[in-house]
Amino acid sequence: MKHLLSAADLERSEAIEILDTAAQMAATQSREIKKLPTLRGRTVVNLFFEDSTRTRISFETAAKRLSADVINFSAKGSSVSKGESLKDTALTLQAMGADAVVIRHQSSGAPHTLAHAGWTSGAVINAGDGTHQHPTQALLDAFTIRRHLVGDGGRADVTGRDLAGLHVAIIGDVLHSRVARSNVQLLQTLGARVTLVAPPTLVPVGVGSWGADVSYHLDEVLTEGRPDAVMMLRVQRERMSMAGGGFFPSPLEYTRGYGLDARRLATLPDHTIVMHPGPMNRGLEISADAADSPRAVIVEQVSNGVAVRMAVLYLLLAGETTNTKAVGE
Amino acid sequence: MTTTSYLLRSVAPLGGEPVDVLVADGVIAAIGSDAATRATADVTVVEGAGLVLLPGLVDLHTHLREPGREDAETVLSGTRAAALGGFTAVHAMANTTPVQDSAGVVEQVWRLGHDAGWVDVHPVGAVSVGLAGEHLAELGAMAASAAQVRVFSDDGKCVHDPVLMRRALEYVKAFDGVVAQHAQEPRLTENAQMHEGVVSGEIGLAGWPSVAEEAIIARDVLLAEHVGSRLHVCHVSTAGSVEIVRWAKSRGIDVTAEVTPHHLALTDELARGYDPVFKVNPPLRTAADVEAVRAGLADGTIDIVATDHAPHPREDKDCEWSAAAFGMTGLETALSVVQEAMVDTGRMSWADVARVLSSAPAAIGRVGDHGRPLMVGEPANLTLVDPAARWVVVPHEQATASDNSPFAGREMHGRVVATFLRGRATVLGGLAQDDADGSHRATGRTETR
Amino acid sequence: MSSGTGAPADGTHDETLVLGVPEISRALTRIAHEVLERNHGATDVVLLGIPTRGLPLARRLATRLAEVEPVLDVDSLLGSLDVTMYRDDLAHHPTRTIGATHLPPGGIDGKIVVLVDDVLYSGRTIRAALDAISDLGRPRGVQLAVLVDRGHRELPIRPDYVGKNLPTAAAERVRVLLEEIDGRDAVLIEGAVL
Numbered sequence: 014m015k016h017l018l019s020a021a022d023l024e025r026s027e028a029i030e031i032l033d034t035a036a037q038m039a040a041t042q043s044r045e046i047k048k049l050p051t052l053r054g055r056t057v058v059n060l061f062f063e064d065s066t067r068t069r070i071s072f073e074t075a076a077k078r079l080s081a082d083v084i085n086f087s088a089k090g091s092s093v094s095k096g097e098s099l100k101d102t103a104l105t106l107q108a109m110g111a112d113a114v115v116i117r118h119q120s121s122g123a124p125h126t127l128a129h130a131g132w133t134s135g136a137v138i139n140a141g142d143g144t145h146q147h148p149t150q151a152l153l154d155a156f157t158i159r160r161h162l163v164g165d166g167g168r169a170d171v172t173g174r175d176l177a178g179l180h181v182a183i184i185g186d187v188l189h190s191r192v193a194r195s196n197v198q199l200l201q202t203l204g205a206r207v208t209l210v211a212p213p214t215l216v217p218v219g220v221g222s223w224g225a226d227v228s229y230h231l232d233e234v235l236t237e238g239r240p241d242a243v244m245m246l247r248v249q250r251e252r253m254s255m256a257g258g259g260f261f262p263s264p265l266e267y268t269r270g271y272g273l274d275a276r277r278l279a280t281l282p283d284h285t286i287v288m289h290p291g292p293m294n295r296g297l298e299i300s301a302d303a304a305d306s307p308r309a310v311i312v313e314q315v316s317n318g319v320a321v322r323m324a325v326l327y328l329l330l331a332g333e334t335t336n337t338k339a340v341g342e
Numbered sequence: 343m344t345t346t347s348y349l350l351r352s353v354a355p356l357g358g359e360p361v362d363v364l365v366a367d368g369v370i371a372a373i374g375s376d377a378a379t380r381a382t383a384d385v386t387v388v389e390g391a392g393l394v395l396l397p398g399l400v401d402l403h404t405h406l407r408e409p410g411r412e413d414a415e416t417v418l419s420g421t422r423a424a425a426l427g428g429f430t431a432v433h434a435m436a437n438t439t440p441v442q443d444s445a446g447v448v449e450q451v452w453r454l455g456h457d458a459g460w461v462d463v464h465p466v467g468a469v470s471v472g473l474a475g476e477h478l479a480e481l482g483a484m485a486a487s488a489a490q491v492r493v494f495s496d497d498g499k500c501v502h503d504p505v506l507m508r509r510a511l512e513y514v515k516a517f518d519g520v521v522a523q524h525a526q527e528p529r530l531t532e533n534a535q536m537h538e539g540v541v542s543g544e545i546g547l548a549g550w551p552s553v554a555e556e557a558i559i560a561r562d563v564l565l566a567e568h569v570g571s572r573l574h575v576c577h578v579s580t581a582g583s584v585e586i587v588r589w590a591k592s593r594g595i596d597v598t599a600e601v602t603p604h605h606l607a608l609t610d611e612l613a614r615g616y617d618p619v620f621k622v623n624p625p626l627r628t629a630a631d632v633e634a635v636r637a638g639l640a641d642g643t644i645d646i647v648a649t650d651h652a653p654h655p656r657e658d659k660d661c662e663w664s665a666a667a668f669g670m671t672g673l674e675t676a677l678s679v680v681q682e683a684m685v686d687t688g689r690m691s692w693a694d695v696a697r698v699l700s701s702a703p704a705a706i707g708r709v710g711d712h713g714r715p716l717m718v719g720e721p722a723n724l725t726l727v728d729p730a731a732r733w734v735v736v737p738h739e740q741a742t743a744s745d746n747s748p749f750a751g752r753e754m755h756g757r758v759v760a761t762f763l764r765g766r767a768t769v770l771g772g773l774a775q776d777d778a779d780g781s782h783r784a785t786g787r788t789e790t791r
Numbered sequence: 792m793s794s795g796t797g798a799p800a801d802g803t804h805d806e807t808l809v810l811g812v813p814e815i816s817r818a819l820t821r822i823a824h825e826v827l828e829r830n831h832g833a834t835d836v837v838l839l840g841i842p843t844r845g846l847p848l849a850r851r852l853a854t855r856l857a858e859v860e861p862v863l864d865v866d867s868l869l870g871s872l873d874v875t876m877y878r879d880d881l882a883h884h885p886t887r888t889i890g891a892t893h894l895p896p897g898g899i900d901g902k903i904v905v906l907v908d909d910v911l912y913s914g915r916t917i918r919a920a921l922d923a924i925s926d927l928g929r930p931r932g933v934q935l936a937v938l939v940d941r942g943h944r945e946l947p948i949r950p951d952y953v954g955k956n957l958p959t960a961a962a963e964r965v966r967v968l969l970e971e972i973d974g975r976d977a978v979l980i981e982g983a984v985l
Contacts, residue, residue, distance in 0.1 A: 021544075030888070037873070037889040046926040051876040079876075099662055120664040121546035122616030129615075130660075143664070145546025172891075191546060218549060219540035327876075332886030 016128045016137040017325055019146040020199040025175065028202055031324050032156050033172050038327070039320035042078070052081035055330050058111040060102065061087045061140070062118040067291060068140050071315070072115045075322035081330075084109065099123060103132035111135045112330055121145035121191075136329040144189050150290050151195035153321040155203055157314050158242050161286050177204030182234055183225075184210040184271060185246025185298050186260075188217045192290045193246060197225050210234050212270060214260045215248075231271050236280050243281065244288040245273050245299045264297055275302035286310045347371070348767065349381045350760075353390035353726060355716045357692030363395060365722040368765035373718055388770070392730060393759055396696045398430025398723035400703040400712045402493065402600060403522070403576055403648035404673065406432075406463070408454060409447070410439025415653040415743045417451065420673070421460035422776075423651075423741040425768040427673040428725035428758040429461050431704070431712045436468040437498035443468035443479035445487035452489035460768050464707060467491040469510045469521060473499050478509055485517040492708040495522035497576055498623075500558060502528050507562060511571035518708060520598075522574040525558035525583070526550075526624065535664055537610040537625040545614055547663060550625050552580040559583050563590035563597050572596040574706055577650050579605045579624040581634030588643045598706050600648040601635045603679035604670050604748055608632075612748070618659045618666030619746050622652070639698060640689040646703045649676045653744030671747045674740050678754035681729060686755055700725075711764075722765035731757035741774065805982035810955055812976045815938070818954035819848070822936055823855035825952050830903050833863050835931065837899055839872040841908045841920060842890035846871055847971035848938060849907035870895045872906065872927075877919035894927065904930040905951075909967040911937040914948035939978055941965050 014027060023031070041049060057076040061069050069085065076083045086106070088098065099118070106114060113136040116124050121143030128137040141147040155176065162179055164171040181200050187193045187209050200207050207225035209216065220227055228234050235243070248271075250264060251257040261267045268274075273287065287299075287309040295301050304311060347366035354360050355373075362377035363370060364385075372380045406420040417434070424432050434451055436442035442451060448465040455463020467484035471477045473496045484491040494514060501507045501523060510521045531554045536542050538549020559575055563586065566573035578584060578599045587599045604622060609629050612620040620626060638644040652669025659666050672679075680699065684690040690698075696713075704713030714720040734753050737745035761769040768775055810818070830836050833856050840849030853868040873890035881887065906920050917935060924933060936952035941959040955978070959965060964981040968974075 034889050037891065040892065041876075044927065049876045049926070050922065051881065099665075100660060118662065120662040122664075123662040125616045126662045143546050144548075194544070194546065217543035218538050218551070219543035222540045223544075327889070328886055331881045333882060333884055 014328060016124075017148050017329065018124050018128060018137065018139045020148045020151045020195040020202070021146075023148070023199065023202060025202050025204075028152070028155070028199060029173060029175060031152055031321070031328060032159060034324035034328060035152070035156050035317070035321045036172065038323040039317065042316070042320055048078055048080060050080045051327060052076070052079040052330055055081045055112040056084065056110055057081045057113045057115065057326065058084045058086060058106050058109075060106065060114050060116040061085075062099075062116070062123075063141070065117055065141070067315070068117065071318045072138075072140060072322050074319050075326055078319070079323055079326055081112075081326065084111070099127065100130070100132055103127055103130075107133045107135070113138060113326065115140050117141045119143055138325060138329065141191055143191065144194075145191050146195045147191040147290075148195050148199070149318070149322055149325060150192050151199040152325070153314055153318040154196055154244065154288060154290070155199055156317050156321050157288065157310055158205075158286070160317070161310060162241050162284070175203040176200060179205040179241045180208065180238060181205050181242045181244060182208045182210060182238060182240035183244045183246065184231060184273070186215045186248045186252065187211045187220070187246070188215045188260075189249070189252070190246050196244065197223050201225070208234050208238055208240065210271065212261055212267070232277065232280070235277055239282050240285060241282070242286050242288060243273065244290075245293075247290065247292065247294060248298045250294070250297065268297055272298055272300065273303045274300040278303050278306060278308070281308075288314060291315070345765065346767070347382060347385045347765075348388055348762070349377060349385045350388045350390045350395065350726065351378075353393050353395040354692075355395045356696055357394050360391065363716075365724065365762060365765050368722055370716065370718050370720050370722050370724075373716070386767075388726070388760060390726060392728065394692050394727050394729055395716060396428070396692065396725045396727060397700040397713050397716060398725050398761065398763065399428045399677065399699045400707065400709060401429050401432040401649050401651070401673065401676075402574075402646060402703040402707055403497070403602075404432045404434060404651040405437070405653065405669070406434040406451070407438065407653060409450065413655045417454035417463060418458045418460075419741065419743040420651070420653070421455060421458050421463060422774055423673045425460040425761045425763070426741050426758060426774055427649075427675070428677050428727060428761050428769075429673065430723040430725070430761060430763050431462040431464060431709055432673075433464045433466050433493055433707055435497045436466045436495060437473060441468050441472050442466065443471050443473070445480065445483040445489075448484050448489040448491055449487050452487075460774075461763060462709070462712070464493070464709060465489045465491060466497070466522070467494045469494050469496045469501050470506060475499060475501060475503055475506060478506065478513065481510070481513055481519065482517065485519060492517070492519050493522055493574070493706070494519055495524065495576065497522065497524040500524050500526040500528060502558070504561060504565065508565050508569060511566055511573065512569045515571055520572050520574050520706060522576050523558065523562050524576050525555045525562070527554040527557055530554040530557075534625075536613045536621065537627050539610060539628060541610045541613055545616070547613065550623075552582055552627070552631070555580055555624055556582040556586055559586050563587070563595050566597060567593065567595045572598070575599040577602050577605065577624055577648070578635060578638070578644055579627050579631060581631050584634045584638035584643055588638070591643065598645040598702075599638075599643065600646045600703075601639055601644045602650045603647060603672055603676045605635055606632065606639070606647070606683045607679050608748060613663075616663045618661065618663050619670070619748050619750065621663060621666050621668055622670050623668040636683060636689065639684065640694075646698050646706065647676065647680055648703065649673050651742070652746075653742055654746050656745060659746050669746065671737075671740070671742045671744055673742060675735060675747065675749050675754060677725075677727060677758060678756045679749070681727075682755040685729070722762050724760075724762040725758060726760040727756055728759050729756045733757055807980045807982075808977055809957060809980055810939075810978035815954070815976045815978065818938065819851050820855055822952045822954060823852055823859065826852070826905060826934075826936070827856065827859060829934075829951070833860060833868065835902045836868065836905060837870060837895055837897070837902045837930075838868050838905050838907055839870045839894075839899075839920075839924075841906060841916065842871060842873055844909040844967055844969050844972060845907045847969050848909060852907060852936065867895050867897060872920055872923055874916055874919040874923050877922040879915060879919065892923070892927075899924065899928040899930045902930050903932045903934060905934045905936050907936050909938050909969075910965050911935070911940045911948075911950050911953075912943055912965075914944045914946040917948045918946050938967060939965060
């Protein structure tokens with residue numbers, strides 16, 4: 014595996030390898046000494062064209078725990094962030110010797126372009142591109158689901174296990190969500206069944222080819238579908254206005270139809286976990302009751318994120334790469 | 343000054359029986375056995391066995407970028423590329439800087455084409471001032487100018503205001519003009535990047551739904567019917583658009599339609615690699631749409647092929663998709679694409695190719711001296727093509743100043759061997775006949791209408 | 792250092808059986824007694840097996856210790872120590888799978904840690920193990936038990952308990968097969984390919 018650009022690129026065995034490695038990384042993070050020497054001497058660049066303190070800190074923590082050097086580059090994309098700056102930025106980083114570039118960009122496909130244009134020879138990790146993919150988010154979501162629902166809350170060893178037989182409901186703005194796209198692909202690769210729930214305006218044309226069920230009726234999916242995990246997606250208030258596309262008439266109507274509140278929470282099976290990629294709009298797509306309930310694993314998702322990102326960095330950088338092939342091999 | 347004459351030996355006019363053709367004094371001087379006998383001693387012989395003779399190709403839709411974007415193309419480089427592609431006349435779209443919305447600017451472009459001498463350049467006049475879609479431009483002045491504009495288009499943008507479209511359709515009747523619409527409902531395609539479908543949903547690029555094209559075409563054909571005007575639809579790309587045009591023609595509405603070579607050959611699957619060379623407006627569509635436009639071209643619903651040659655400098659394509667400009671080059675690859683998609687598959691004959699790439703566009707543009715029959719006495723605006731030739735597209739080796747060809751690295755079917763503009767070879771042996779300054783001094787551009 | 796994959800001989804290599812079932816068993820029994828003798832019992836002893844084949848060897852040692860001194864409980868003695876993340880040669884090999892690190896319930900602080908591995912060669916694996924241990928806690932002492940010492944040390948590392956000293960040429964390959972992983976017990980030397 015040279016890059017991590019999309020969940021669609023991961024075979025089942027590769028995905029499980031990442032989750033198993035993440036489990037070992039997670040084990041090291043509960044020790045007093047959390048740092049490992051594994052990536053000493055490697056340089057990881059965080060190239061964030063979109064604001065995201067949480068994801069950037071997660072990747073930075075992951076790299077530092079593996080003793081890699083971290084360079085943070087953040088470029089606000091408020092002006093037209095033309096490709097010239099992506100290319101020139103990449104060339105500059107290459108000159109600085111980046112072994113890996115973690116990139117978050119507002120344009121779908123920018124990580125793909127970066128990985129294939131020949132501007133950098135390092136590994137490229139997609140930390141979120143436009144509305145396209147956020148593969149490490151899906152991986153940490155899968156890791157969290159596996160730990161709780163296959164691993165009996167962390168009590169059982171789940172090495173080598175997938176998510177076969179589980180039903181995951183993903184609820185919210187699917188149309189604009191890279192988290193949804195990555196999760197639909199990865200969950201299905203790992204054998205889970207996925208149901209998408211959204212108002213019709215927030216479901217993309219062509220979703221029928223994704224393999225997931227689609228429903229406009231949240232209550233029905235919760236009570237009859239009996240999902241094992243419920244994943245709430247962030248809904249942006251700006252999308253309500255006509256200037257933002259006019260996707261739904263008011264926040265209240267959205268919450269009434271698609272918000273997770275205490276009442277809906279109570280209809281779920283006892284073991285069902287509640288997830289959210291963050292940041293949450295408390296009161297819009299998820300109520301405080303739901304976010305703070307014991308079944309919510311939202312905070313754990315964040316810590317699992319560090320372990321998963323450590324695993325990805327390890328698997329991409331630690332082994333033999335074209336840069337490090339020993340002389341004579 | 344002596345003018346060269348050419349004896350084209352054993353060429354197949356419109357793919358028919360091989361015959362000799364004598365080109366002299368700017369016209370087709372003889373066809374058949376007396377071509378050789380009437381040739382003078384200093385005639386240039388072109389061995390044409392296996393070659394197909396067509397009337398010189400006429401492009402109703404091309405972007406020469408000058409004035410304003412000479413970093414992408416100039417009238418000189420663009421027309422030279424056109425000649426290599428077998429064209430003898432091109433219509434240069436109006437979205438230049440300044441916009442071609444006045445007699446002054448269209449005359450400037452006309453003169454640049456004349457001085458370059460590679461093809462006859464017919465500037466297209468903007469429908470609205472500055473392409474802003476608010477006020478009618480001085481269509482009459484442009485029609486009366488030295489450029490004799492007959493085709494008007496805001497291409498690049500849609501004339502979306504129905505009242506403005508109605509006025510334009512009515513107004514051009516006075517001078518036998520035609521409005522060429524770039525059909526794209528702007529509100530349905532805000533920030534759109536590619537065709538809205540399965541692929542766009544998966545790869546996370548904002549979609550450009552087919553209905554945004556079809557809804558405008560449906561409105562425009564009804565408007566044209568209502569006011570009794572002729573309408574031309576640019577770059578038809580969807581199956582639904584073909585159906586609407588077909589329906590309109592069946593009602594007797596005076597509408598013509600064009601399709602680009604890239605819409606005859608390429609689908610939206612190519613966007614998966616996020617290579618902006620495949621980013622174009624209207625976008626590449628599905629395989630079903632490609633089949634529908636091919637069928638429409640074959641059965642005459644779509645009247646012509648027009649290149650929509652859209653050169654862009656490297657900075658505008660060497661970047662992430664959403665930052666890239668829309669457009670593909672096409673003058674030098676158009677004929678090969680049409681041959682591969684339509685002739686080699688048996689759906690069209692060379693006579694049909696002559697119709698869709700020469701006589702029909704000339705008729706729509708009211709260009710009197712191009713697209714003429716291959717008969718003695720007609721102006722010698724000719725294209726000679728070798729259908730058996732195979733060549734690979736290397737973008738930076740093309741004559742166009744820009745590299746954004748979607749066919750890079752692809753093996754093309756058929757190659758233009760020679761192009762004649764009023765009896766002078768602009769291209770011979772597949773090579774442009776450059777003068778020292780890169781232009782081609784074709785003498786005697788007569789203003790014919 | 793972990794030996795090769797333990798795949799059955801394919802006939803192209805010149806293979807010699809150096810230790811068979813009884814020899815391996817006797818060696819482990821002897822080592823168990825030596826551990827008890829050296830450490831005056833096993834009250835504070837922890838056996839950490841280095842994956843892959845160090846694990847079953849450590850378990851066998853723990854079982855023998857418990858047989859000799861019944862107060863000992865095998866699961867309290869036993870743990871695993873994956874050293875992958877501390878290796879200095881990661882970049883020269885394809886990506887390695889990370890194994891599990893489990894410490895016994897009593898931890899390792901203040902204990903005598905006996906590292907258990909199948910083959911001792913350059914010493915780099917043990918160097919990595921020492922770094923891993925120092926991040927996990929502070930044992931009172933660290934000792935090393937190996938089934939085979941094949942020489943060619945590149946670092947100042949020496950074993951405390953050795954099943955068999957096996958001088959080898961660098962071109963030769965030592966393969967340890969264990970019942971728990973490979974279906975049989977054997978220590979083989981493979982010569983260079985003919």
